[in-house]
Amino acid sequence: MKWNKFRIKTTTEAEDLICSSLMELGIQGVELEDKIPLTQSDKEQMFVDIMPEIDVDDGVAYINFYLEEDEDKGAVLAAVREELEDIAVYANVGEASIEESQTEDVDWVNNWKQYFHQFTIDDVLIIPSWEDVQPEDEDKMIIHIDPGTAFGTGMHETTQLCIRQIKKYVTPDTVILDVGCGSGILGMLALKFGAKYSVGTDLDPCAIDATHENMEVNGISGEQYEVMIGNIIDNTEVQDKVGYEKYDIVVANILADVLVPLTPVILAQLKPGGIYITSGIIDDKEQTVVDAVLKAGLTVLEVHHQGEWVSVTARK
Numbered sequence: 368m369k370w371n372k373f374r375i376k377t378t379t380e381a382e383d384l385i386c387s388s389l390m391e392l393g394i395q396g397v398e399l400e401d402k403i404p405l406t407q408s409d410k411e412q413m414f415v416d417i418m419p420e421i422d423v424d425d426g427v428a429y430i431n432f433y434l435e436e437d438e439d440k441g442a443v444l445a446a447v448r449e450e451l452e453d454i455a456v457y458a459n460v461g462e463a464s465i466e467e468s469q470t471e472d473v474d475w476v477n478n479w480k481q482y483f484h485q486f487t488i489d490d491v492l493i494i495p496s497w498e499d500v501q502p503e504d505e506d507k508m509i510i511h512i513d514p515g516t517a518f519g520t521g522m523h524e525t526t527q528l529c530i531r532q533i534k535k536y537v538t539p540d541t542v543i544l545d546v547g548c549g550s551g552i553l554g555m556l557a558l559k560f561g562a563k564y565s566v567g568t569d570l571d572p573c574a575i576d577a578t579h580e581n582m583e584v585n586g587i588s589g590e591q592y593e594v595m596i597g598n599i600i601d602n603t604e605v606q607d608k609v610g611y612e613k614y615d616i617v618v619a620n621i622l623a624d625v626l627v628p629l630t631p632v633i634l635a636q637l638k639p640g641g642i643y644i645t646s647g648i649i650d651d652k653e654q655t656v657v658d659a660v661l662k663a664g665l666t667v668l669e670v671h672h673q674g675e676w677v678s679v680t681a682r683k
Contacts, residue, residue, distance in 0.1 A: 371440055372468045375430040375447075378461040381454060382428040388450040389432055392443070398431040427461065433470075440467075488527050489534075491556070496584070508559060511584045512552055513577075525646040528671055528678035529553055529620045532644045536616055536680075537562050544568070544609060544636055546599055546619040546629065551578030553618050554594075558587055562616075566609060567594040599636075600628050611635050618644040623652035627659045634663055637683045642668075646678040653677045 377385055379401050386397055402424040434440050444465065451463045485494035485504075492507040494500060500509055533543070533556060541562040545554045548567030551574070558565055567578055578594045597605035614636050619629060626645050637643060643665060648656050650672065656679050660667055665681035672678075 369436040370433045370470050371436060371438070372470050373432050373434070373440075373444070373447075374466040374468070375432075375451075376462045376464045376466070377428050377430060377451075378459050379424065379426050379428045381458045381460045382430060384454050384458055385430055385451065385460070388454065389430070389447065392446050392450065394432045394434075394443070394447075396433070399428065400431070401428040436469075488530055491530070493552075510552075510556065510559065512550060512555075512581050513584075524673040524676040525620050525648075525678070526552065528646045528673050528676065529618055529644055530556055532669070532671070532678060532680050533557050533616065533618060534560050536642045536644070538615070539563060541615045542566075542613060543616040543618065544614040544633075546617065546633065547621040547625075548578060548594060549574055551581050551592075551594065553620065554578070554592055555582055555585055555587060557616070557618075558591055559585070563591075565592040566614075567592070568597060568599050568605065568609065569594070570596065570598060572596055600625075600632055606632070606635065609636055612638050614638060614641055616642045616644060619647070620645075621647045623648045623656050626656050630656075630659045630665070631663045634665075634683060639683055641683045643681045643683065644678065645680070646676065648677040648679065650675045650677055653679070 375385065382399060382401065386399070389397055434443060447465065451460055454460055455463065485492060485498050487493070487504070487507065490507050491510060492500065492504045493510045493512055496511055496513050530553065533553060537543070537557055537560045539561050541557065542564045543554060543557045543562050543566070545565065545567040548554055548569050549571070551567055554565030554567050567574070575594055575596065582589070582592060595605065595608060599605050599609060612635070615638055617633050617637055619626060619633070621629070626648070633643065643660070645656060653670065656677070657667060657670070660679060660681045665683055667679060667681050669680040670677065
């Protein structure tokens with residue numbers, strides 16, 4: 368399906384007002400682009416391993432919205448321009464120009480595929496569904512993964528650091544919890560390495576479908592894992608559902624700013640003697656995470672580096 372895309376150039380001062388007005392006009396799902404620094408709360412909601420780079424705030428904001436190709440864009444644009452004029456009476460809307468272009472669903476969902484190709488992590492071959500296994504790789508452990516719109520292919524250094532640590536500590540009795548599971552790759556590999564059961568949590572609803580699809584395509588039964596939405600840091604309902612002192616390994620491949628508040632909470636999920644594997648840590652945040660781990664009463668076992676990224680492994 369083709370869509371008409373509209374991009375309003377305005378100011379950060381007016382972006383909330385304009386977004387509210389668009390919603391009142393029946394326009395849903397707007398996109399915001401600005402350079403406002405992330406708050407600590409924002410960072411704690413980002414269960415990813417790469418912090419987006421944001422330039423210095425220049426006060427400029429862009430608001431994108433979409434209309435179906437056959438929708439009466441003339442009437443909608445007239446209403447939007449009227450709203451912008453009304454807001455301009457009491458707020459600085461800046462240029463308030465509207466740029467128009469066209470896009471397709473395929474642009475949003477599939478463009479990333481051109482950047483994801485098969486690769487190996489030690490003796491594991493990770494390959495997307497649209498590529499074939501080469502004869503020289505048939506003796507490797509073969510993992511098929513299509514991340515879709517959920518994060519996690521295994522290509523990033525932080526994910527590879529976690530994979531190697533999971534492989535080192537997993538046993539046939541291991542029950543593992545993956546906080547911020549994304550595509551489900553870490554829990555899936557733990558099961559492939561011999562773990563008994565995997566639980567994943569994530570804030571992104573896309574992670575549910577992506578994990579189920581990737582588990583299924585790799586021959587993993589639904590009886591071996593579960594995945595749930597929610598923030599385990601501050602949601603007691605999620606904490607209760609995940610369970611207490613039942614995990615031999617907890618892995619968290621997320622930002623250092625999330626690992627700091629997560630670490631004291633996750634102690635309740637770990638069994639005594641359980642292993643806590645962390646990554647997503649840029650090298651200048653290494654000591655911050657080590658300090659948080661020690662403050663929580665854990666014993667640091669290993670610290671590994673790959674590129675500018677760090678993994679800290681500890682024991683309860």
